[in-house]
Amino acid sequence: MSTTPLTSEQISELANALSSARKDVRILDGFPGPIPSTLAEAYVVQDGSIAASEQPIVGWKVGMVPPDLRDELGAERILGPVFKDVCITLTEQQSKGQAFELPVFAGGFIAIEPELVFETNQDIAPGSINTANGVEHLVKAAYAGIEIASSPVIDLNGYGPTAIASDIGNQYGVILGTSIPDWKTAIAAMETSTTINDELINTAPTDGIFNGPLSAFAFMIDCCAERGITLPAGSLCSSGAITGVHETLVGSTSTVKFGDVCTMNFTLVDNKKA
Template identity: 50%
Template sequence: MGPVFKKVTHFIGRPHNDDEFVELEVYAGGMVAVEAELVFELGKEITPGSIDTKGPLKHLINAVYAGVEIASSPVIDLNSYGPTAIISDFGVNQGMVVGAPIEQWDSVIENIQTSVFINNEHINSAPSNNVLRGPMAAVAYLIDQAAARNITLPKGCMICSGAITGVHDTVAGASATVSFEGIGNINMKLIPVTP
């Protein structure tokens, strides 16, 4: 688990029209990647040890949104150095975009086709529950890790599910669209900044 900083968090709360986009700063000459994700919003405060994550967790969730994580680092080959390097770079997280809410999410996410396009090229597609151990696994993991560290998770905390279609490398200056079938698109321009 790792932080998503407020300055790179973008809450849209609806799908983009074709001519709309959000600008996301990424490192020029560095590592850049786009990840389609679900974003879970906690509906209640969770104190350490108060939740058995082996039981049902859906009652803890206020809403689930179509989302994107943008990864970027000044070090272009950071991932080749292994987990310790990634951790030292805050998980390489350079932003979270929260799109449209998913109505009746618990019964529909298995069937939502999720696709990533970079510079108008289709990169990959997968159903939106296509993450390791299912999308609720990220919620359970965060609750357990926070409990072990005596951290209270606040109501309204936003949790990214993990990459649905994969981690898709690109470069500063690219455009990208993540499409959640029946939910809508998130359109992005990746704006280069110098480290």
Template identity: 40%
Template sequence: MMKMPASEEQQKIAKAFLSARAKKTPLTLYPGAMPATMGEAYAIQDAAIGFDGRTVGGWKVGRIPAELVDRYLDNRLAGPIFTDEIFDGSAGERPAMPVYADGFAAAEAEVLLRLGDVGTRDHDIETVKDCITEVRTGIEIASSPFREINRHGPAVTASDYGNNKGLILGPAIPDWRTADLIRMPVEFFIDDASVGAATMETMLDGPFGSALFLIRVLRARGIAIPAGTWVSTGAITGIHEIRPGQRGDALFNGKIRVGCAITG
């Protein structure tokens, strides 16, 4: 993937999404020509990050459905998570997480990796672990003013910050280097009702594969990866739509819990 400078049309799309997010205005239609490739999507995303001006503290990684991989030439997508939308929920509190009530909103149980120095070398699934300083449980909040963001393919999803609206940092996973992360049971609850359960065996090459993907894509886009960057590695139990007033909780390994309260 080559880095593409944003065209005037792509800059207009980026500004339209920023305006809708700032004003909390729902978008019933995509605000321009829908991107057809991931390169076009990231051109819009990069323009929006530049116009936004906030500091990026992490990146969400999402899976591209298998039947779309050949079309979009990748199996994952990425979107920025801004530092002012990253909250600590490791002590058992439920941070209040705002979503676009008239747009799309969901919560996802994810494993979070904190990167140290990634250097300039090419990594593989084993050496990338040497770049990771911490592994935590967590919840990604997915929300966009465009309610149909996930219905038009991964490029549309990526174009609006990858459909991200925040991250909750849950408790750390102790001894993550020797733990069997891939087979760890994970369950998600909305208002105490179980809505999904799975393991990371469903996540392509797992959370470390997500880190590898992100390093590759950000380098191709000319984006620095400072030490301390969080990687939200992908939904484990599914993308669970959620509404203001509801609570979301993720349970890892039957004992590590992280939660949030959804607001409008």
């Protein structure tokens, strides 16, 4: 991580390098420039990638900052946009176990993360919500979901939170499975599991992420407010990895289960061939 503030030229070059690698499906052997020293810088880089995209934003992914870096960066979480072309709503059959395929950057960073995905029930303008008063009333629905974490940058996560935030939060899709009825009560008694290539990787309480999934939803609202971003009604919040960030490879088969509510069976495929 650089300790010197990036110049506007460096920020522009970095945003261009990251966004063009995604657009061209071109793998990068390393992070393509100096790593931002602050999350504020990283979000300016991210803004450049957002501006370069032709896709509308349908929501945001929320990720964690490692505990040992939270004081230094002044945040517990980071934010990244979810573009329309990589947001997939499963059919009823796919939410009940019918196999499907998900594209990723073959040779780049690849991981799967089971996550609760919240949907907002109204427009949220910057500064219009005091999240300290609670945010549950802003939830239209909660879905069993998956974040596909994938980037052209090999080992992107190894470069730290500011690098991850710079590259749109290291995500390549949010998968919407079943809408969970009576979600708040349901997730309190639910477990989520991840199996990869027939090996059970982990099982964890569905509501067990740091400070609970609604804290991630509140973070999305606050972070977007600080950046002057309005959240339209229907915006999605992928609220953070429940069982962990599970690195894997093209060709791997996985099963993500949200209790008895949703079972998602999928194979990761090369996005150049998908």
